[in-house]
Amino acid sequence: MSALLTVENLNVSYGAIKAVQNVNFTVHDNEIVSLIGANGAGKTTILRTISNLTKPTSGHINFQNQDILGMDSAKIVSSGIAQVPEGRRVFAGMTVQENLQLGAFTRDKGTNLKSEYALIYDQFPILKERRNQDAATLSGGEQQMLAMGRALMAKPKLLLLDEPSMGLAPLFIEKIFDIIKTVNAQGVTVLVIEQNANQALKIADRGYVLESGQITMTGTGAELLASDDVRKAYLGG
């Protein structure tokens, strides 16, 4: 297995606050890697730094053996990294279809995207029903699906998911994690960050535990699920 994404000695600060300290981790081809941790542990900061929404103080981020740190966000997307941000962040005032079209922005050169919408609509039938509806009128779970469909429209090699289960009904959470597995089986590598440690570790090949900006534990998903420390801290004993 070769490394698709390598994060080395990453440090990110917001003023005097060190949000991420000396973080190292690797995501291999075709893996699902879960990064778990409490609120404020620095998970979102790490994903934002990978997508160049936040500037780090130091460190390296390599994707397919290329240093992508500080690279133009359009280049990051077209090199194969798509992110589903925390809170879905679908574009309100635009239709479901327009949201999907924006997902393919870096590839949208007047080409026909019809067959690609069809693929997404196959995977998320509810989006097809709602394709001409304003994205803001969708339920939370539907918005999560739209945000995922939108990210997949970029044809990513690596999909970054920030708290995909946040605020969703249990039934939807189950569904979302099923979809993550399906997407992974189709050849997309997944890095997911979650407070819902149980679900995230169940589907993960490997996981990392982040506490106060530092990685404190790592192992396979099953190992971490069985670990006493993880269970006490994140799974309610």
Add this chain to the structure above:
Amino acid sequence: MTLFIQQVIKGLMLGSVYALLALGYTMVYGIIKLINFAHGDIYMLGAYFGYFFIKVLHLNFFIALILAMAVSAVIGVLIEYIAYRPLRHSPRIAVLISVLGISFLLENGMTYLYGSDQRSFPQAIKTVQYHFYGIQVSNIQLIIAVTSVVLMLLLTYVVKRTKMGRAMRAVSADPDAATLMGININHTISFTFAIGSALAAAGGVLIGLYYNSIDPLMGMTPGLKAFVAAVLGGIGIIPGAAVGGWLIGILETMVQATSFSAYKDAVVYAMLIVILLIKPTGILGKNKREKV
């Protein structure tokens, strides 16, 4: 009744120009959540460019109009680059001050270069009056109305149907999420300033043709009124700017037709206070509810 219709026509014509200006305010606001207080001055510059192209280069009116729009678009992009971009992450008040600085620079720079006197705008198109059932309409009025509507339709097409238009709407809705789609925020903002400035310049050239006179401070009052129009329609909402522009145009002409004509500007500004008190989101504005 004839008099009333006559005033409505005049109001719609004036309103079309306010609408063109208001569109620029609303688009820029939609994308960076700031009011471009140099917008009225771009309208003035547009009128001067039109004057130059017609009077000095003897170009056809419509070619002059298009060229004035193009040059003003470049100026708008430059203004954004100089006065907004370096302050992108500064407090809003800093940006406001820097833009007011640009506004003074343009007004006083033009006064310094070309004098503060009014210049007569060349009669590029000979005025012809038409009469229908006692109502008088000039070809100039028709040109203003038709040109404005064509430009608005063109804008609607760009915003709704093109890739750049989708990028504009995405940046306006959520800049961070737009970045994650690979949209270049800076290019999108530049594009928005270019379009807004081109529309303002079109307004300036059309008004020059109608009133036959231009001067370096001609943008101040229409700039403010168009701002009121944008707020009236709902700031950030493109169709709102058109609706607001026409309403303000009609309101102003109606007041002018009465014995209170001296208060025509005051009424428009009072309108701003009324909207802000009653419905700050404007006529087409909705109170946004966020779904989580």
